Amino acid sequence: MNKILLIIRREYISRVRKKSFLIITIIGPVLMAAMIILPAYINDWTEATEKKVAVMDETGWFFEKFKDQDNVEFYHVFGDFREEKDSAITNGELFLYIPKTELNIPVNSELYSTMQPGLNITAYIKSVMKNEVENKKLLASGIDPEIIRSSKVNVNLSTIRVEDGGIEKKSNTEVEVGLAAFAGILIYFFIFMFGVQVLKGVMEEKSNRIVEVIISSVKPFQLMLGKIIGVAFVGLTQFLLWILLTLIIVGTFQSGIFTGENELQIIGQNNELLGNAKESGISPMVIINEIIGGIDIKVMMFSFIFYFLGGYLLYSSMFAAIGGAIDHDTDSQQFMFPVSIPLVFAIALTGVIIEQPDSSLAIWMSMIPFTSPITMMMRIPFGVPLWQIWTSVGLLIAGFLLTTYMASKIYKTGILMYGQKVSYSVIWKWLTNKY
Amino acid sequence: MDNKYTLQALNVSKNYVNHKALDDVSIEVPNQSIFGLLGPNGAGKTTLIRIINLISVMDQGKVMLNGNPINTKDIANIGYLPEERGLYKKMKVGEQAVYLAQLKGMSRRDAIKQLNYWFEKFEISSWWNKKVEELSKGMAQKVQFIVTVLHKPDLLIFDEPFSGFDPINVNILKEEIINLRDNGATIIFSTHNMASVEELCDNIALINNSKTVLNGEINEVKEKFKDNIFEIAYKSESKISLTPGNYNLEETKRERNIHYANVKINNGKVPNDLISEIITQAEIVSFNEILPSINDIFIQQVSSNQS
Numbered sequence: 095m096n097k098i099l100l101i102i103r104r105e106y107i108s109r110v111r112k113k114s115f116l117i118i119t120i121i122g123p124v125l126m127a128a129m130i131i132l133p134a135y136i137n138d139w140t141e142a143t144e145k146k147v148a149v150m151d152e153t154g155w156f157f158e159k160f161k162d163q164d165n166v167e168f169y170h171v172f173g174d175f176r177e178e179k180d181s182a183i184t185n186g187e188l189f190l191y192i193p194k195t196e197l198n199i200p201v202n203s204e205l206y207s208t209m210q211p212g213l214n215i216t217a218y219i220k221s222v223m224k225n226e227v228e229n230k231k232l233l234a235s236g237i238d239p240e241i242i243r244s245s246k247v248n249v250n251l252s253t254i255r256v257e258d259g260g261i262e263k264k265s266n267t268e269v270e271v272g273l274a275a276f277a278g279i280l281i282y283f284f285i286f287m288f289g290v291q292v293l294k295g296v297m298e299e300k301s302n303r304i305v306e307v308i309i310s311s312v313k314p315f316q317l318m319l320g321k322i323i324g325v326a327f328v329g330l331t332q333f334l335l336w337i338l339l340t341l342i343i344v345g346t347f348q349s350g351i352f353t354g355e356n357e358l359q360i361i362g363q364n365n366e367l368l369g370n371a372k373e374s375g376i377s378p379m380v381i382i383n384e385i386i387g388g389i390d391i392k393v394m395m396f397s398f399i400f401y402f403l404g405g406y407l408l409y410s411s412m413f414a415a416i417g418g419a420i421d422h423d424t425d426s427q428q429f430m431f432p433v434s435i436p437l438v439f440a441i442a443l444t445g446v447i448i449e450q451p452d453s454s455l456a457i458w459m460s461m462i463p464f465t466s467p468i469t470m471m472m473r474i475p476f477g478v479p480l481w482q483i484w485t486s487v488g489l490l491i492a493g494f495l496l497t498t499y500m501a502s503k504i505y506k507t508g509i510l511m512y513g514q515k516v517s518y519s520v521i522w523k524w525l526t527n528k529y
Numbered sequence: 530m531d532n533k534y535t536l537q538a539l540n541v542s543k544n545y546v547n548h549k550a551l552d553d554v555s556i557e558v559p560n561q562s563i564f565g566l567l568g569p570n571g572a573g574k575t576t577l578i579r580i581i582n583l584i585s586v587m588d589q590g591k592v593m594l595n596g597n598p599i600n601t602k603d604i605a606n607i608g609y610l611p612e613e614r615g616l617y618k619k620m621k622v623g624e625q626a627v628y629l630a631q632l633k634g635m636s637r638r639d640a641i642k643q644l645n646y647w648f649e650k651f652e653i654s655s656w657w658n659k660k661v662e663e664l665s666k667g668m669a670q671k672v673q674f675i676v677t678v679l680h681k682p683d684l685l686i687f688d689e690p691f692s693g694f695d696p697i698n699v700n701i702l703k704e705e706i707i708n709l710r711d712n713g714a715t716i717i718f719s720t721h722n723m724a725s726v727e728e729l730c731d732n733i734a735l736i737n738n739s740k741t742v743l744n745g746e747i748n749e750v751k752e753k754f755k756d757n758i759f760e761i762a763y764k765s766e767s768k769i770s771l772t773p774g775n776y777n778l779e780e781t782k783r784e785r786n787i788h789y790a791n792v793k794i795n796n797g798k799v800p801n802d803l804i805s806e807i808i809t810q811a812e813i814v815s816f817n818e819i820l821p822s823i824n825d826i827f828i829q830q831v832s833s834n835q836s
């Protein structure tokens with residue numbers, strides 16, 4: 095078997111067998127699935143318990159205005175404040191007290207309960223009271239509230255992106271923003287997580303003193319490349335397992351636990367359009383299909399894999415050089431920091447890039463190999479001209495070939511140097527001299 | 530082409546940024562011999578060994594293996610045990626040994642077969658499924674030694690092979706090194722353990738301050754550095770007297786009528802002259818030449834070089 099394949103295999107197997115790999119592989123999808131499922135689930139949960147609200151309205155303004163909601167029942171009491179309050183509380187009910195005010199219109203109320211009343215109840219009470227007071231005020235100034243109501247219009251704005259060749263697609267900015275930020279952060283996370291694994295692996299070999307044993311059989315470059323590629327496969331395995339497991343978990347929940355109606359709710363959670371759709375009478379399913387259709391999942395997947403690999407190769411070769419150069423864990427910060435500045439910079443500018451994905455800053459950052467994996471992934475959901483993608487791809491490939499070449503020169507000298515104080519000038523000597 | 534030398538490193542020079550690591554160093558290692566590469570710390574031994582293993586690049590000179598310039602294909606034919614050696618701590622012993630053997634170009638099957646042979650020989654078969662971190666340093670060294678010789682290379686290079694071993698294991702290792710030579714391998718080793726050099730080496734080279742100071746067959750080297758001192762024992766009632774100037778006599782011990790003494794011969798006299806002078810006065814019991822130990826030569830050479 096080819097020697098570099100042997101190295102790749104060892105790096106891959108030894109990492110995939112680790113407990114930490116298994117744990118991260120399971121935790122990742124559980125968290126991702128939870129992000130999708132839990133909001134819907136929690137909603138169902140909190141609303142499942144019936145609540146009663148005793149209303150003591152001294153003003154008389156709001157009598158019969160509170161209508162029973164899904165899980166909330168309103169009833170009116172007229173007795174003594176203290177007695178009624180105590181009886182409601184001991185029954186585990188809520189007690190709403192609207193005191194009479196002599197001079198002003200009533201805008202103050204008090205809600206008593208033994209537990210946190212829940213956002214939907216307080217929001218409902220507020221809106222009922224606000225509405226009623228507004229109506230009363232309008233009537234007092236001689237305006238019929240019905241006129242105001244009928245003059246309100248719901249405007250639906252669908253944004254449609256016209257692509258090259260005149261194909262029109264319904265786009266949805268919220269979904270794209272979410273996807274862009276998620277993709278960028280995921281790339282950042284993956285590059286760091288697996289880049290650091292390469293760094294640690296190289297340092298382990300150096301501090302274990304096994305490195306000279308190995309490079310007496312293979313070239314240092316083969317060892318470095320084998321490690322980088324082996325870890326890359328670990329990353330891809332993890333990524334694909336995450337996608338697969340997330341789909342399985344979400345799928346199981348959808349088909350097993352939730353009914354058809356809830357299924358729409360789950361997807362609708364992240365999507366404000368749904369509310370509008372309901373009002374305007376369009377089937378929510380149609381809207382969802384159109385949104386998902388607006389984003390090319392295949393393009394997202396492929397570009398994610400490419401930019402992860404490209405960015406990872408670029409950075410992990412530099413991390414390998416650092417691991418080869420230094421003797422102790424504590425020295426790694428000094429060199430890791432400047433190397434990772436571009437990545438941190440790209441993440442820090444997430445908001446700016448997403449707001450204006452076609453600005454010249456965004457375009458430049460998506461071309462420069464050190465930031466392009468993150469920035470380009472953030473731009474892709476908004477649509478990027480093909481020539482820009484290809485230029486960025488080409489530059490990234492050239493970029494990692496260059497860093498790998500330079501890193502291998504530092505690496506092969508560094509791994510045999512023990513107990514030397516490594517500084518930038520020393521590394522420069524390794525880079526420029528033949529050892 | 531038949532070649533007397535398995536390995537020749539000729540006029541090798543190597544410069545680092547701030548110092549000269551090797552300056553015109555040459556060594557010649559005859560076939561099927563044990564070659565001791567000696568020198569104080571920092572003399573350039575490891576640099577030379579790394580150049581032979583193609584780990585470092587030399588600036589000048591050439592390295593020949595069996596008469597041909599060494600190239601990457603020859604690496605499979607060299608077994609190298611570096612001074613800085615270790616194993617993956619989290620990997621199992623057997624699995625790791627198979628991996629390292631495969632990197633040397635052995636097939637998996639071959640590797641396992643050979644490993645079983647050596648593990649049984651060293652009585653360490655029970656370690657196969659242990660992780661390296663469970664082994665002591667000496668135990669790990671044994672595994673490393675096995676991995677180095679496993680693929681039956683023609684040339685073996687051991688850098689400080691005995692460090693980290695207890696005396697019992699040092700002896701096992703010495704036996705194995707001699708066995709390997711007798712089975713056809715050529716062995717280079719560097720060490721600070723001079724006793725083992727006397728015991729094992731056929732040839733030595735001494736490198737000091739980046740230069741070869743001494744080079745040759747171990748007995749020739751000793752011959753070259755001998756001081757013409759002889760240890761004699763004779764039977765006599767009283768001390769003998771020798772011509773002053775020609776001989777310096779120094780009695781070391783007396784047991785009843787047996788006298789022991791060291792005699793240094795000067796003025797171009799030969800041992801036979803000394804013997805003829807003694808036999809007129811006493812009966813010779815023993816007559817031995819005192820050759821300097823490698824240790825003495827080493828210290829003398831290194832310190833004279835520095836002054």
